[in-house]
Amino acid sequence: MTADLFQMITPELMEKMRAAGPGKRPGWIVACVLLILAGAAAFLFGMFGNHPERAWQAYLINLVFWIGVSSGGLMFSAVLTMTDARWGRPLKRLAEALGIFLPVACLLLGALYWGRYHLFHWIHNPPPEKASWLNVDFLFMRDGAVMILLTAAALAIVHQSIRTDLSGKADVEIASVRAQKILAPVYGILYAFGLTLLAFDLIMSLDPHWYSTLFGAFYFMGSFYTGLAALVVLLAVGVRSMGMATFVRPVQHLGLGRLLLGFCMITGDFFFTHILIMWYGNLPEETHYILARLRESPWLPLGPVVLVSCYAVPFGVLLVRRVKMMAVPMVLLSIVILAGIWLERMMLIAPATWNGEALPLGIQEVMITAGFGAVVFLCVLLFLYRYPILPLKDPMFLEVMAEFEEQTRADAHP
Amino acid sequence: MELPFKQLTYSQADDAVLRNLGSPTRLFWLLALLSGGGILFGAFCWGYQIATGLGSAGVNHPVMWGTYLINFVFWVGIAHSGTLISAILFLLKARWRNPLARAAEAMTVFAVATAGLFPLIHLGRVWIAYWILPYPNQRDLWPNFQSPLVDDVVAISTYLTVSFLFWYTGLLPDLATVRDRATGLRRRIYGFFAMGWTGTHAQWNHHGWGYLLLAALATPLVISVHSVVSWDFALSIVPGWHSTIFAPYFVAGAIHSGLAMVLMLLIPLRLAFRLEDILTNRIFERVAQTIVFTGLIMGYSYATELFVAWYSGNIAERDIFLWRAGGPYALQFWIMIGFNSVAPLLYFFRSLRTRLVPLFVIAVLIQIGMWFERFVIILSSPAHEFDPYSWGRYFGPTWVEYGIMLGSMSLFFFLFLFFAKFLPSISMSELKEELPAPGRAEGNGQ
């Protein structure tokens, strides 16, 4: 950064940036805790009721969905580091905050062990040719290991990111930037391979006779998509209620919106590819999976809803430039996307576990989902209580802020 | 923010690019002669094949597709990273893309043109190739648009047209620059092709929007074209081909080999034209880092395919992978794995991605690896399908195929050579958008 630009970062500006954050919000915390309790209650009620598999499938859907949101959100920070991108820097800490859910997710994954008989039918009918892979001990060990590795990488990135903001020493700054440059691709590789493994084990194996090579990529691309959508919502909350308004300009909203459009198209392309290949091949071992989800009741309405809410509507809306800079439409759209991808995960998981006649989508699922969502938001909130919401000492962030200041002064005195 | 290339003035930038558009040198004529000879030999081989039949190319039961398809996919693949650099990186506002863009787009156009010949070459009765087109005829016959091969025709011709038009649209302002500096007949020729471009604010505005829209359209086109090419294989049920990951796997592989080709073309170009100030090591470093990324995607794809082949429990699927790894094509298989997913990791080391020689050498390895990847995919699966009675081997490559391969590489090189000599290989107008405006250069003024 040139000397002229550096002068724009006055101590007053630094203080303002440091002061940004959620502030004391006991109301939010109470709301989160209540939602978590409600969700837990709904889950326990379902678990001890007539259809425990319904509660467990809701648990699994939420687990894979929110792991996706969380790890995908953190991936945005890693991508910023790997590409030396500048526009997204004000959002970096928010993205990292989303990743704080991952340690909790490790525990929740472990808790899945108690529901294994309701979810993994290959325990009752083990396919002999896959027995060495699909057995309970190996599955939970490898998925647990992968989650722990992923979480470790994520926490390492977050640690390096906040380290400088707290210490204020120049050599710490340089060391942490270098560390993040190494950790980001490591996290990226763990993200791709790790989420692929989770997808293969927790979603694809539910129907052990079906397989798709693209399934892992479909899961982690879709997860990045949901991470971006969650970031849009979080950014809107940040601008509205967490003091980020002065530090975020239209260029950030535009960039995030464009990324969202791009990943809408990529995820949609992967969705379409699955259908295309299996439609042409017409092989029963593949088509039974698709037909069960698109042609058989009670899953019939899900397909069109998913297509429209995840791909068709976001694509059309995000083509319009102005929409990307309007907070309310973008938040609504992101919520639609998140709900749509949730339903897509349901469409993948539920037909393998649920045998009832009616669609298993009711109060129970809503409350469990709200509970999970509240856990994620609580993690974000508690993190942002302790640590700055902006990456204060990130050199590129400071460059962006300096340029904003320069622009503001130029606009004031043309 | 620091520029990845030297902060030249506008006129310095123009001079650096335009001084190479002078009269052709002896070296130029030598290279033109050599590549022209290669083209003629390739044409002779093709003529021989038309007269003799496809047997002269080693094509027979059960492997109906030989090196022609390998080369087709190879060249289409190379074309893709040109569009990646000029269109996708433009949308992502990556500044290091700027000096590479024009040459990369040219590479795309020439590679697609070369690739487009191969579907014709691999036809037995090439004189009725027009039957693939949808035109009303007396027998009321139409192409089957459900076939991925027909989709290929549409996709490749669309890609050729669009990439040519995108390239030409970007060239317009630069052709005007050349016109204004040229005299006599050259001025009239360049003036004709510059179409009267004058650089008014209205022209820049509409052109800029148009270029952005073309870039936004070219991006999904890139992904769809190589996905369609991959679906030539994936929409079958042949073991080793019928796999959902083929579309992104091929697209990533295309970009992988294309970026390697960018290095293989632009490193010599920089040396020949003394463009060190513009085609800096930093830019090549960025290309190398992107290659690491695509290489990791290739590694991911290989690992996933291997795992799911086992997981599927399908004995034909398991067997094709064992046969690829340990059978008669084992050497090519391991070259593929090593050169495509392991060699690019060498670019993790800073010293290897900031010096021209290791950059070039590793790029060549990747190019070879990617050619062998198509070799392994295309030749092994039809040779080893479901029914052991139908198993066989490919009889080639024969001398006819080697000749046509030589011809295709010569054609590509020939076109690029003429491009580099007679057209500005670096986009001056786009470069100027990044350089400090006249009167604003730090230090010395104009």
Place this chain on the structure above:
Amino acid sequence: MKKVKSHGLIGIFSSLDAVLAAIRSLKEKGIRVDTVYSPSRNEELSHMLELKSSPVRWFTLTGGITGILFGYGLAAFSASKWGFIVSGKPPVPVVPYVIISFEFCILFSVFATLLGIAVHTRIPRFRLPLEYDGRFSRDHYGVVVYRPKEELDRIEENFFQAGAVEVKKIRPELGGQGSEVGRIIDPEVVE
């Protein structure tokens, strides 16, 4: 090839700040700037000139929609001619025809975009305008204004104050045809 009807001035500037200053001074006086020549796109210049978003994108959209309809229409038409049922799939399916629709969508969008660019930039044209100077494609900027003869001296002074290196007068009585490519007929050069 517009015939030059009225008097005008061409200000030639060798620095961006100078041309921005010149345009600013013209704007302050309410004088409409006819054309600004520059060697490349420049954000500050566009901002100063308050350029509106180009309507080319509507061409693109129209082309795209036409392409989708044409692509699917062509595929559906050719399939319906014989109506084969293969593997129990419908004779005119949707899934594979998405690809054709998509490709034609892109192709027609591109053609339409280029048509839009051509219509709005008025190229191709094969005679360079009288005002054009070869330096504009290299590293100089040009500002062209058309005003009645009386105002020209004042504007010329503004140009030189802003930092112009040269100012040319456009005189319709000298002929006024646009120049052919290769031969620019220089209007009278003013010191």
